[in-house]
Amino acid sequence: MKALVLDGVGQPLQLREVPTPQPQAGEVLVQLQAAALNHRDVWIQKGQYAGLRFPIILGSDGAGTVADLGEGVPESLRGQEVVINPGHNWGDNPRAQGRAFTILGLPHDGTFAEYVCVPARYVHRRPAHLTPNQAAVLPLGGVTAYRALFTRGGLQAGERVLITGIGGGVALLALQLALAAGAEVWVTSGSDDKLERARALGARGGISYRQEGWGTALAKQAGGGFDVIIDSAAGPGTVQLLEAANAGGRIVFYGGTAGVMAQLPPARIFWKQLNLMGSTMGTEADFAGLLRLVDESKLVPLMDEVYPLAEGEKAMRRMDDGQQFGKLVLQIN
Structure with a gap:
């Protein structure tokens, strides 16, 4: 698959061919149609984030279609158009995230790619009134x-x-x-x-x-x-x-x-x-509440500019400049 890879602190994102991930037990493989940038991506690129590892595929926000299933995942998920909850392993205390909490895009490879594997519990049906680009804007910021x-x-x-x-x-x-x-x-x-x-x-x-x-x-x-x-x-x-x-x-x-x-x-x-x-990110209940409010109100999140995946580094520089009004989106498929 094609992916934007960050090789080290201060390095530009490089578009290259990498192995397509394979879903493990309890996971789904999502063929991504769109991803969105967050300041988190720029901070990782600058080395201003804990737990750095390289090479890494950045990206916390994504929307796409479930293309394959790992062992134990219901067949009904195959082919669903989904949006991904990027906050994983919150823990048992709804008042604050536990020590195992992670965000998609570091330490695990993220959504600046044609495919990503995530646990099945973190994919949700895409709100029907949103395009993949619009839905990709929602997760982390929303x-x-x-x-x-x-x-x-x-x-x-x-x-x-x-x-x-x-x-x-x-x-x-x-x-x-x-x-x-x-x-x-x-x-x-x-x-x-x-x-x-x-x-x-x-x-x-x-x-x-x-x-x-x-x-x-x-x-x-x-x-x-x-x-x-x-x-x-x-x-x-x-x-x-x-x-x-x-x-x-x-x-x-x-x-x-x-x-x-x-x-x-x-x-x-x-x-x-x-x-x-x-406040930091949110629980699975918070994410479900977000999608419920978006669906009920037919809210359409704002996009600033849409770039092809190959121009991800250009999008990162616009994010770093701070001039955007709305989210920056990478259109993938």
């Missing part, structure tokens, strides 16, 4: 956004939610999922263009996180603070999240791209009775 919003953040219809850093895959999926659930959504970005595009998607409004005191200013603009805040940056801007939150608000962090949090005023946290939470 389950991350779903768990942050609903499982951790407890978002309810009619509540006001703030999603920071709009434009990235998780943030945009969080916006779409929150709107589908009946929430009022506001956003931040460093780009006026991305703020306008978010409004066009249904966000009530937004503000630049480059503006001094943006947390208080946005709460005033919104006519009140935010019940739920979803953030991937942390860093010095965390103080603004405390200012923007309503009393009793829930602030959920799923990343830390801006680095270590600044010194936080504890009075803002305890006097406002705030809940600060972390």
